[in-house]
Amino acid sequence: MELRRVPIRRIGNRHNLFLGGDRGGVMMLGVICAALIFSAQEWRAAIVGIVFWTVGLYLLRLAAKADPQMRLVYLRHLRYKAHYAPRATPFRENTRTQEWQYR
DSSP states (O other), rough: OOOOOOOOOGGGSSSOEEETEEEEHHHHHHHHHHHHHHHOOOOHHHHHHHHHHOOOHHHHHHHHHOOTTTHHHHHHHHHHGGSTTTTOOOTTTOOTTGGGGGO
């Protein structure tokens, strides 16, 4: 008897992206740019807001292309930062009291 093959469709495994970038990042960028443009109500603020939107969207798309869940990985990194001691470097010089830990 041959094993049954079940195809995994791409539609069930896609990441939650919006405009090519992470959904939460793009929405937050849109809110910040809209607040900048509509609160200042000047041409300079509108130009800065549009430039900020295009550059920010480009960077969010680059991040999503590298890893679609980069925002979640970064937030987890911030949460676990206190658990990892900053000792991992090949240039660290241990004192005599620390030598017993590595023998």
